[in-house]
Amino acid sequence: MSLSDTQRIEIVILLGCGDKTRKQKQVCEIFNSKYPDRRISQSTVNRIENKFREFGNVTDIPKSGRKRILDDEQKLDVLLDIQVNPHKPTRQVAADNDVNLQAMVLSGLRLFAKRLRDT
Structure with a gap:
């Protein structure tokens, strides 16, 4: 830590x-x-x-490499949208939240939506 x-x-x-x-x-x-x-x-x-x-400072320098796919705010928006309407298609959730569908898949949010629909 x-x-x-x-x-x-x-x-x-x-x-x-x-x-x-x-x-x-x-x-x-x-x-x-x-x-x-x-x-x-x-x-x-x-x-x-x-x-x-x-x-002249003690902050960490930004790490090199690939940035996060979705930031925390975007993830929260998607999760709230899925929670409100679990039967909404994943593509529609991605479009409504201005998020790339592939980014949702890589973040595991698509699986979360599918599990909510199955319950």
Whole structure:
């Protein structure tokens, strides 16, 4: 599980600046005592510090590769449409929600619609 941006910023703040700096090991111990269920290693602190020094922020850079087929909002719209009218044809659901039929199939929403109709 990755750290939230807030936790990463907290690590940078714990590192300090100028005369008031802490060693990475100290930051690691402080963070782990504050968040015992989300322990980090010294290498994590090192990566976050290096990222902050190089780029000036601690957010993750966008991952390369294929984007999501449907975003969460589109999936929710399709699911609500299917829930309201489970007998509506899948092609019609896709057209009404401005979603590609193939994207619905790849997301598993077509199977969900079929199961609802069968019940």
